[in-house]
Amino acid sequence: MALALLHTSPVHVPVFDALRDAHHPGFPLRHVVREELLAGAAARGPEAVAGEVTALVAELAAGGAAAVLCTCSTIGAVAEAAGSALAVPVLRVDRPMAAAAVRLGRVTVLATLASTLAPTRALLAEEARAAGLPGGDVRTVLVEGAWERFAAGDHDGCLDLVAAAADAVTGADVIVLAQGSMAAATARTTTALPVLSSPRPGLAAAVAAATRAAR
Incomplete structure (x- = not known):
């Protein structure tokens, strides 16, 4: 099994x-x-x-x-x-995370790699349609410099940048961390918004x- x-x-x-x-x-x-x-x-x-x-x-x-x-x-x-x-x-x-996010309202997606943004937006739109929700209020943010730190092995530095980007989000009801490698940043944020990760x-x-x- x-x-x-x-x-x-x-x-x-x-x-x-x-x-x-x-x-x-x-x-x-x-x-x-x-x-x-x-x-x-x-x-x-x-x-x-x-x-x-x-x-x-x-x-x-x-x-x-x-x-x-x-x-x-x-x-x-x-x-x-x-x-x-x-x-x-x-x-x-990331599908269960996306399904939860669209039910919370306005979504801000954080990613460290640009190629992740389009697939994540498409998934959120798909889950919104499945739930009978508008799903149009999605904003994406590429966390500058985070992927370079991750690729260099500086995972703590990457997570700190992601957490700082999450704490800077305004005008959203939920924050989505698009990549599984970002999940540990949830423990480093201070935002009052829910921060969802996929693993x-x-x-x-x-x-x-x-x-x-x-x-």
């Missing part, structure tokens, strides 16, 4: 292991890291790596995964689309899907 997790950075592995240990103890996870997929999607767009993602997701499903969770927001839609032809559920980690609800949805599929 293993759940396969497709990551585009190794930093996600201990994050999801810790979430599993805290909320789904003993649930088997299989981690697969493909950093080149994010590099390709950032340079040429998510569709440029669609073939590679499709092949990888199919391989994970054939390898016995009860479900596949893509933890990268940039290629999440591509992974979901690849899963439509498979017998196992394929989920994107915990995304993993919970995937564990539930894998459990159902294995029955």
